[in-house]
Amino acid sequence: MHPAERLELIRYCVRCGARLERREAYGAVRPVCPGCRHVHFLDPKVAVAVVVEQDGRILLIQRRGDPEAGKWSIPAGFMDAGEDPRAAAEREALEETGLIVRATTLWEVFGRTDPEEGADLLLAFRAEVVGGALVPGDDAADARFFGPQELPEAIAFGSAKAILADWLRVPGRDSTG
Ligand SMILES: [Zn+2]
16 A cells, blocks of 8 residues: 555554644654644555575565466565564565575665555565475465576566566576576
């Protein structure tokens, strides 16, 4: 959901339950409580993703739900508050693909690429398969490894497109199949 829409949905104070007003606060118009003066900040929504490569192929999942249902993306999901980012990425990979992975180095940090995208911030990690078996999870319609010449046409989200474009840019990859 677009951040502006998320902000619209915030109507009542989480502290005292009073109806919020829109007031200038800290340099922007924000929901402010006329009762207890609590200012509601819309925190960025954080997602984590894994770039898993095996035998020259990359792991993708086919999205079951909206947004972008039916399109392919890299395994990803929302991070819970207090969760370690790498542990969250490993958890999402297991949930979506059945593979036990170990997140290693940071691949890239992405800001929002699309208003309809779920996250404001995406942390993508390289990850290695250390166990498990490739089986699509409940929120994935399919999960498969793709070679450079086999990538599906329909890719969800600007961040996944950017990751695949970078992945293909490794010398030799775009011609080896
Ligand atoms: Zn209040």
